Amino acid sequence: MIYVSRQEHFNAAHKLFNPKWSAEKNTEVFGPCANENWHGHNFDLIVTVKGDPDPETGFVVDFKKLSLLIKETVLEPLDHKNLNLDVPFMKGKMASAEILVQEIWQLLKDRLPEITTVGQLYSIKLYETPRNFVEYFGPDPLNK
Amino acid sequence: MIYVSRQEHFNAAHKLFNPKWSAEKNTEVFGPCANENWHGHNFDLIVTVKGDPDPETGFVVDFKKLSLLIKETVLEPLDHKNLNLDVPFMKGKMASAEILVQEIWQLLKDRLPEITTVGQLYSIKLYETPRNFVEYFGPDPLNK
Amino acid sequence: MIYVSRQEHFNAAHKLFNPKWSAEKNTEVFGPCANENWHGHNFDLIVTVKGDPDPETGFVVDFKKLSLLIKETVLEPLDHKNLNLDVPFMKGKMASAEILVQEIWQLLKDRLPEITTVGQLYSIKLYETPRNFVEYFGPDPLNK
Amino acid sequence: MIYVSRQEHFNAAHKLFNPKWSAEKNTEVFGPCANENWHGHNFDLIVTVKGDPDPETGFVVDFKKLSLLIKETVLEPLDHKNLNLDVPFMKGKMASAEILVQEIWQLLKDRLPEITTVGQLYSIKLYETPRNFVEYFGPDPLNK
Amino acid sequence: MIYVSRQEHFNAAHKLFNPKWSAEKNTEVFGPCANENWHGHNFDLIVTVKGDPDPETGFVVDFKKLSLLIKETVLEPLDHKNLNLDVPFMKGKMASAEILVQEIWQLLKDRLPEITTVGQLYSIKLYETPRNFVEYFGPDPLNK
Amino acid sequence: MIYVSRQEHFNAAHKLFNPKWSAEKNTEVFGPCANENWHGHNFDLIVTVKGDPDPETGFVVDFKKLSLLIKETVLEPLDHKNLNLDVPFMKGKMASAEILVQEIWQLLKDRLPEITTVGQLYSIKLYETPRNFVEYFGPDPLNK
Numbered sequence: 001m002i003y004v005s006r007q008e009h010f011n012a013a014h015k016l017f018n019p020k021w022s023a024e025k026n027t028e029v030f031g032p033c034a035n036e037n038w039h040g041h042n043f044d045l046i047v048t049v050k051g052d053p054d055p056e057t058g059f060v061v062d063f064k065k066l067s068l069l070i071k072e073t074v075l076e077p078l079d080h081k082n083l084n085l086d087v088p089f090m091k092g093k094m095a096s097a098e099i100l101v102q103e104i105w106q107l108l109k110d111r112l113p114e115i116t117t118v119g120q121l122y123s124i125k126l127y128e129t130p131r132n133f134v135e136y137f138g139p140d141p142l143n144k
Numbered sequence: 145m146i147y148v149s150r151q152e153h154f155n156a157a158h159k160l161f162n163p164k165w166s167a168e169k170n171t172e173v174f175g176p177c178a179n180e181n182w183h184g185h186n187f188d189l190i191v192t193v194k195g196d197p198d199p200e201t202g203f204v205v206d207f208k209k210l211s212l213l214i215k216e217t218v219l220e221p222l223d224h225k226n227l228n229l230d231v232p233f234m235k236g237k238m239a240s241a242e243i244l245v246q247e248i249w250q251l252l253k254d255r256l257p258e259i260t261t262v263g264q265l266y267s268i269k270l271y272e273t274p275r276n277f278v279e280y281f282g283p284d285p286l287n288k
Numbered sequence: 289m290i291y292v293s294r295q296e297h298f299n300a301a302h303k304l305f306n307p308k309w310s311a312e313k314n315t316e317v318f319g320p321c322a323n324e325n326w327h328g329h330n331f332d333l334i335v336t337v338k339g340d341p342d343p344e345t346g347f348v349v350d351f352k353k354l355s356l357l358i359k360e361t362v363l364e365p366l367d368h369k370n371l372n373l374d375v376p377f378m379k380g381k382m383a384s385a386e387i388l389v390q391e392i393w394q395l396l397k398d399r400l401p402e403i404t405t406v407g408q409l410y411s412i413k414l415y416e417t418p419r420n421f422v423e424y425f426g427p428d429p430l431n432k
Numbered sequence: 433m434i435y436v437s438r439q440e441h442f443n444a445a446h447k448l449f450n451p452k453w454s455a456e457k458n459t460e461v462f463g464p465c466a467n468e469n470w471h472g473h474n475f476d477l478i479v480t481v482k483g484d485p486d487p488e489t490g491f492v493v494d495f496k497k498l499s500l501l502i503k504e505t506v507l508e509p510l511d512h513k514n515l516n517l518d519v520p521f522m523k524g525k526m527a528s529a530e531i532l533v534q535e536i537w538q539l540l541k542d543r544l545p546e547i548t549t550v551g552q553l554y555s556i557k558l559y560e561t562p563r564n565f566v567e568y569f570g571p572d573p574l575n576k
Numbered sequence: 577m578i579y580v581s582r583q584e585h586f587n588a589a590h591k592l593f594n595p596k597w598s599a600e601k602n603t604e605v606f607g608p609c610a611n612e613n614w615h616g617h618n619f620d621l622i623v624t625v626k627g628d629p630d631p632e633t634g635f636v637v638d639f640k641k642l643s644l645l646i647k648e649t650v651l652e653p654l655d656h657k658n659l660n661l662d663v664p665f666m667k668g669k670m671a672s673a674e675i676l677v678q679e680i681w682q683l684l685k686d687r688l689p690e691i692t693t694v695g696q697l698y699s700i701k702l703y704e705t706p707r708n709f710v711e712y713f714g715p716d717p718l719n720k
Numbered sequence: 721m722i723y724v725s726r727q728e729h730f731n732a733a734h735k736l737f738n739p740k741w742s743a744e745k746n747t748e749v750f751g752p753c754a755n756e757n758w759h760g761h762n763f764d765l766i767v768t769v770k771g772d773p774d775p776e777t778g779f780v781v782d783f784k785k786l787s788l789l790i791k792e793t794v795l796e797p798l799d800h801k802n803l804n805l806d807v808p809f810m811k812g813k814m815a816s817a818e819i820l821v822q823e824i825w826q827l828l829k830d831r832l833p834e835i836t837t838v839g840q841l842y843s844i845k846l847y848e849t850p851r852n853f854v855e856y857f858g859p860d861p862l863n864k
Contacts, residue, residue: 001573002530007563011273013157013182018344029345031352032224038157039224040184042273056450057461058526063564064463080176080183094346098290129155129186131295132351141289143576144431145861146818151851162632173633175640200738201749202814207852208751238634242578275583276639285577287864288719299849301733301758301802306488317489319496320800326733327800328760330849368752368759382490386434417731417762419439420495429433432575443705445589445614464656470589471656472616474705512608512615561587561618594776605777607784670778674722707727708783717721720863 003122004059005048006066010079013040014095038082044127045074047108050142051119061116069115073107101126101136109138147266148204149192152214154223157184158239182226188271189218191252194286195263205260213259217251245270245280253282291410292347293336294354298367301328302383326370332415333362335396338430339407349404357403361395389414389424397426435554436492437480440502442511445472446527470514476559477506479540482574483551493548501547505539533558533568541570579698580636581624584646586655589616590671614658620703621650623684626718627695637692645691649683677702677712685714723842724780725768728790730799733760734815758802764847765794767828770862771839781836789835793827821846821856829858 015038016030026034033039047070051060077087083095089107093099105124112121122142127133137144159182160174170178177183191214195204221231227239233251237243249268256265266286271277281288303326304318314322321327335358339348365375371383377395381387393412400409410430415421425432447470448462458466465471479502483492509519515527521539525531537556544553554574559565569576591614592606602610609615623646627636653663659671665683669675681700688697698718703709713720735758736750746754753759767790771780797807803815809827813819825844832841842862847853857864 001569001576002533003567003569004530005565005567009273011183011185013184016346035224035226035230037226037229038182038184039155039226040157040182041155042186053526053528053530058448058528058531060530060566063560067563080179082179082181082183085181086179094341096341096346098292098341098348099346101290128351129153133293134348135291135293137289137291144289145857145864146821147855147857148818149853149855160634197814197816197818202736202816202819204818204854207848211851238629240629240634242580242629242636243634245578272639275643277581278636279579279581281577281579288577297849299759299761301760304490323800323802323806325802325805326758326760327731327802328733328758329731330762368755370755370757370759373757374755382485384485384490386436386485386492387490389434416495417729419499421437422492423435423437425433425435432433441705443615443617445616467656467658467662469658469661470614470616471587471658472589472614473587474618512611514611514613514615517613518611561585592778670773672773672778674724674773674780675778677722704783707787709725710780711723711725713721713723717863720721 001050002053002060003048003050004061004063004066004119005046006063006070007044007046008067008070008075009042009044010075011040011042012078012081012083013038014083015039016094016096018094038084041128043078044130044133045070045104046123046125046127048122048125049112049116049119050122051116054118059116060119061112065115069108069111073111074104077107097126097128097132097134101134105136105138145194146197146204147192147194148207148210148263149190150207150210150214151188151190152211152219153186153188154219155184155186156222156225156227157182158227159183160238160240162238182228185272187222188274188277189214189248190267190269190271192266192269193256193260193263194266195260198262203260204263205256209259213252213255217255218248221251241270241272241276241278245278249280249282289338290341290348291336291338292349292351292354292407293334294351294358295332295334296355296358296363297330297332298363299328299330300366300369300371301326302371303327304382304384306382326372329416331366332418332421333358333392334411334413334415336410336413337400337404337407338410339404342406347404348407349400353403357396357399361399362392365395385414385416385420385422389422393424393426433482434485434492435480435482436495436498436551437478438495438498438502439476439478440499440507441474441476442507443472443474444510444513444515445470446515447471448526448528450526470516473560475510476562476565477502477536478555478557478559480554480557481544481548481551482554483548486550491548492551493544497547501540501543505543506536509539529558529560529564529566533566537568537570577626578629578636579624579626580639580642580695581622582639582642582646583620583622584643584651585618585620586651587616587618588654588657588659589614590659591615592670592672594670614660617704619654620706620709621646621680622699622701622703624698624701625688625692625695626698627692630694635692636695637688641691645684645687649687650680653683673702673704673708673710677710681712681714721770722773722780723768723770724783724786724839725766726783726786726790727764727766728787728795729762729764730795731760731762732798732801732803733758734803735759736814736816738814758804761848763798764850764853765790765824766843766845766847768842768845769832769836769839770842771836774838779836780839781832785835789828789831793831794824797827817846817848817852817854821854825856825858 016033592609736753
């Protein structure tokens with residue numbers, strides 16, 4: 001089993017706020033992340049696929065195909081967007097890295113078989129900043 | 145002469161648009177950077193001070209004092225903010241890295257003598273992303 | 289389950305030596321790391337917390353609270369210190385990254401419930417240099 | 433159990449092509465990676481060893497010995513070489529990162545006991561570029 | 577005056593050898609860099625353009641246009657190629673970073689006016705590895 | 721003219737204190753950097769040499785020779801040492817980055833002609849941490 005990873009990046013605006021709470025409580029809980037007029041990040045994304053290499057190509061998944069799939073599936077709806085306002089699948093959800101990383105998993109999970117017959121989605125790692133990041137291994141982790 | 149540099153970072157939302165133009169022309173010129181609902185970045189900032197070290201301390205400028213001055217002067221108005229809406233000195237200006245770096249120079253130029261008697265502001269380098277960055281040496285560069 | 293990580297850093301001096309051995313044997317085993325007058329490093333520290341996000345905040349743990357806890361609990365006793373001389377919990381122990389990372393685990397383990405009700409300490413990763421690093425998953429790893 | 437890692441790097445040329453296929457099919461499948469006259473990379477390699485620290489040294493494995501072993505065992509046959517033409521153990525194999533990482537595992541697995549009595553080889557991570565990388569935990573992973 | 581920089585990367589094979597010398601002398605002078613069957617690198621390239629921002633856009637040069645121009649002009653002939661065999665403008669020249677950076681300058685110098693009316697090419701920085709790099713300010717440096 | 725740079729690193733302990741001052745004044749001025757029992761850093765060092773490439777080799781200076789010269793001349797006296805106690809040329813001087821970078825210039829200036837006939841020492845850049853660094857262009861800068 002080989003774990004193959006591809007890193008991509010996107011830039012987006014967001015804010016953290018819970019619509020059930022007052023502005024005061026949002027500021028108390030989320031601090032500057034609740035800034036009404038948004039703030040933003042350069043997000044870095046690492047997608048890892050697990051599998052046995054295809055003997056004909058030596059690949060678990062072609063890095064270029066994986067890059068293109070991430071661009072079409074994840075970067076197209078997220079890059080240069082407002083996570084709270086512009087992204088249909090984030091509507092009504094907290095725009096935290098923890099929630100976003102689970103949505104990115106869903107976007108890729110179903111499309112991955114289009115580009116590999118031997119690899120399965122293993123994890124999504126999402127850097128909100130170089131010092132703040134999250135990782136998700138799916139609802140039913142392969143070997144966690 | 146020694147050139148002393150300190151790196152800090154901040155997160156902000158912005159968009160690129162010229163209010164004299166139509167939405168169509170803004171999108172044509174700025175592409176996804178004109179997204180109406182903003183996008184954002186993790187900005188990295190490098191401030192360089194030039195001078196002969198003080199013989200008593202061996203310092204051109206104390207790194208900790210320089211860090212604090214940048215935090216008070218630059219990060220306080222910019223971090224977790226919307227560059228177009230929340231930042232008084234950016235009002236009516238293009239929120240490009242080229243314009244922002246000149247404003248950051250002004251913020252620091254006058255305050256620097258508070259923390260060093262031997263150093264002068266030499267340059268401001270601003271990374272919008274790790275691959276896109278600008279540098280400014282002031283209106284009257286010291287040795288450019 | 290989401291794995292949430294925060295990176296912090298500290299600077300410290302140390303040396304590697306076993307007090308039961310002669311100076312010659314220490315030099316033979318530890319080489320320049322046994323230099324009598326110490327040497328030092330910029331340590332980078334990554335703390336990972338595992339849990340299901342709180343539905344009210346979207347957080348497993350607030351990055352700012354995690355950063356503050358690491359600063360209070362880990363950086364306060366270690367930053368700008370001598371690991372062999374100044375750090376009570378390292379007295380009588382080898383000042384290797386392998387030993388230090390286990391002590392950092394202990395410091396954080398008990399304090400983590402103060403800042404999250406849904407997250408558990410998962411791992412501590414400690415970079416002595418960008419090319420030399422260790423990771424510890426606790427005495428009773430959650431899913432190792 | 434502590435996981436101890438050392439990073440090294442090497443530069444090599446290679447191309448991706450399957451000798452059973454026509455030039456056209458190789459170009460169709462591998463794109464520019466099939467360029468007849470080769471291309472190359474700065475490979476970064478992270479070797480991770482798992483074990484309980486030796487109480488006399490505080491080490492699972494001495495970073496300097498691990499660095500030297502990687503240089504002798506892995507970098508000597510690969511650095512400044514052509515992976516397809518110059519490397520005996522890659523003859524007749526696809527020169528993909530997925531295949532190479534498994535060969536590097538074999539090179540280190542048998543030699544590791546020479547430098548540690550408490551550590552076992554845990555994983556090999558190989559960066560072909562900063563954005564494309566693979567990881568291998570062996571044919572019989574220790575805790576995967 | 578603002579200095580605007582864009583970073584791109586490419587992968588290539590090369591070797592260092594002087595055809596006027598014997599194989600022995602080439603190996604003596606260039607060591608493993610003279611390996612007959614080539615080796616390779618992930619090259620990183622930073623292109624810097626100098627100018628006063630256009631008041632309508634706030635740009636010295638549009639980062640996206642600069643990225644595209646570098647891709648068309650520099651990456652197309654160099655990426656996934658053999659610098660000695662596949663690149664017409666390197667024929668008969670030493671494939672060192674010092675020579676290549678001058679050729680990249682020539683490629684960009686004439687094409688830059690297509691994408692900016694206010695910026696001039698200022699420098700080309702070329703990383704052969706993260707630790708080995710060169711910079712060129714042109715035959716007639718703007719302010720060196 | 722091409723500017724050729726090589727990066728090396730070393731680990732050292734130091735403290736900042738002025739022997740003419742009381743312990744209290746040292747702590748007031750230097751804060752935790754005055755910790756009596758030292759602290760330390762992973763220093764990164766970038767040495768830049770300027771010149772016209774030799775037509776026979778394409779080199780201003782051979783990267784490997786430059787690396788070896790830095791190791792012999794700079795790293796040998798500084799790596800795994802205490803800058804205040806173990807380094808003869810730092811005796812009686814403040815162990816700040818500003819002072820150290822000037823000493824490193826002197827160490828390399830006289831030895832550089834041993835490895836290049838076409839290059840001159842241009843600058844020394846010294847990172848005390850990734851966020852705190854200094855640069856020195858010599859007492860008589862070549863083109864500053």
